[in-house]
Amino acid sequence: MPSASLAPVKRALLSVSDKTGLIELGQALAGLGVELLSTGGSAKALREAGLEVRDVADVTGFPEMMDGRVKTLHPMVHGGLLALRDNADHLKAMDEHGIGGIDLLVVNLYPFEETVAKGADYETCIENIDIGGPAMIRAAAKNHGFVTTIVDVEDYDALLAELRGNDGATTLAFRQKMAMTAYARTGAYDAAVSGWMADQQGDTAPRRRAVAGTLAQELRYGENPHQQAAFYVDGSNRPGVATAQQHQGKELSYNNINDTDAAFELVSEFDPAQGPACAIIKHANPCGVARGATLKEAYGRAFDCDRTSAFGGIIALNQPLDGATAEEIVQIFTEVVIAPGADDDARRVFAAKKNLRLLTTQALADPAAAARTIRQVSGGYLVQDKDNGVITRDDLKVVTKRAPSEQELEDMLFAWKVAKHVKSNAIVYVKDGATVGVGAGQMSRVDSCRIAARKAEDMAEALGLDAPLTRGSVVASDAFFPFADGLLTAAEAGATAVIHPGGSMRDDEVIAAADEAGLAVVLTGMRHFRH
Incomplete structure (x- = not known):
């Protein structure tokens, strides 16, 4: 020295x-x-x-x-x-x-x-x-x-x-x-x-891989107050939380950044040219996602999926925030709102909520773009391609006697996009372009089906509905149903159509149970595990 x-x-x-x-x-x-x-x-x-x-x-x-x-x-x-x-x-x-x-x-x-x-x-x-x-x-x-x-x-x-x-x-x-x-x-x-x-060179697994980042923000702490943390950016300029402009509110926390990223990546699945969409995230899982004729309507429909979980959540929009939507958002406590932009009326509304963070990105992230994710494990790193898998109607295979209706097909594709962003085991009920029940992160797929249905029942009671919105819905599962029990649980909740990857040794047994229950089932051939 x-x-x-x-x-x-x-x-x-x-x-x-x-x-x-x-x-x-x-x-x-x-x-x-x-x-x-x-x-x-x-x-x-x-x-x-x-x-x-x-x-x-x-x-x-x-x-x-x-x-x-x-x-x-x-x-x-x-x-x-x-x-x-x-x-x-x-x-x-x-x-x-x-x-x-x-x-x-x-x-x-x-x-x-x-x-x-x-x-x-x-x-x-x-x-x-x-x-x-x-x-x-x-x-x-x-x-x-x-x-x-x-x-x-x-x-x-x-x-x-x-x-x-x-x-x-x-x-x-x-x-x-x-x-x-x-x-x-x-x-x-x-x-x-x-x-x-x-x-x-097309080398997806080089002998040595080096990664680097530039400090963007020193964080007060990590997931918990006893953990030190910092936020680094990789220079890729992918639209999102790393490149967004913050217009107001406190500094983002570790959990804010993580959840905001999850929200924005999800809402970016929905092309703004096909209409407004809103995603509400809590603890990196969606608690409500919806389309609407306006952003205000999309937000309201997403909010009605699970109003309890939405409190203190993160909201992502696929179109610039307007004043009318902002007026609705400020009715409850929200941590962060991220959108491609925000008009003057929206900023005036938010200005009265000094702790509410508003981020604008100028663009959505491309869900099909090539990227990598890195996760640390004890003694090493796991590196993989980002899950940029996207399916279209042409990729779907109908395997039941009853084919889905046009509305069911639209809802199944919507539910599939959402399920990709829900922690496994993931179950997503959708009706008329809005989630009506989400089951996330359970060890059993049957439990995810039940939790999502129970949440829908609770919301029906809170909203004064005669029946939960899972009645007449479709359901998406991020991976195949290994047994018929999960699929039948969804049917009991009122689902009429199911989208999942297929590939189980018991696919024939599950399809037969679906036929007996009068369900329409389509297979994607693509799994979306998210751990």
Whole structure:
């Protein structure tokens, strides 16, 4: 461990792709008497701002060559970064070879991630893999006992404050923190490159897989107050909670973020061109999902599925929030509302509820887009494709004597979309484009059928209905019925049609029971386990 001494900054090398704040930084460093070295476009920008800058090519004695691929990979640069200032042999070598020390390195890397995100071709992406930058960063960060390494524009102000507060020097604590940040940046960069290259080769299980994220928010705690937590974004820019703009309300909590993501991914299943839709989520499970002629109607119908669970829930909409819908939402306590947008009337309504978080995303997430999910287990990670399975009417196979009606078909496809987002074992009753009972996360599929039906009975009583809305509904199951008991439980609740994957050893037995009960059954051939 190096001593906790101050390290003077007399000479700095600035070489950045993102030139945000570069001129101001260069001016401030020059004002502190720091000699500036630079390369290419960075040197040009600094010089045009009237600053005295020495080209790295003058230091190395070699011009930039090979389209800029070779410019800083030289002992005159790396020796200046790596030399230990308290090592006599190192100082002797510097003197013998005319190597000047570099006390401050400011580098940000070629925009590889941004280039990939824009859909650039293979060769363009390859050319945006930085080599010299990471090499210099790693060298400077290793030698943080004497050298300060800055890789993020966000740290420019902190650097200048450090220098001004220490007579042009930096403290060891600051250099250590910047070195940590530097290695995280090169690690994330390499993770992006290796992940992209695996995708280009179609390698779904590379020998080593690196993942990285950028801190978006320090959280007060995790799922529970005794758990520390933070929120990181992966830079994919998929519409959702990670990219949303928060207009009002307290900071999102760990559970808020998790539940809001679940709500938005679910509501994104419903094309806004086919009408308004609303999803209400509690503890990552939907407690009400519905379509309607208006957003207000969609919200009301979703709310009527389970008003008790909706209290303190998360609401996601597939169209911009309007004032009339906002007026309905604020009638009960809601944690978060997320939508593609919100009009002025809606924002005025919500302004009176200062703790209600309003997020807008500008777009819905594509439910069929390729993505990955990562889950930690003890000693490792499980990595899989995101469940982006989507079915159409053409995928359905009718296996009972009675075929479903047109309305039953529409409701079954609706129920299937919802079941995909319910924790297994999942059972979803739907009637006329709205959930009327949801059974989630049970060890037995029969129990999920019963719980969903019981909730419908409770809501019928609360709403003053003559019978629960499961009467005349359809039911979706995320996986096959291993026995006929679950299917018959749904029939007892009033379901008239069933959609499920099929594939059980007892499918014939289950289908025969459905025929005897007068049910219409269609198979999807696709399972939607969600654990």
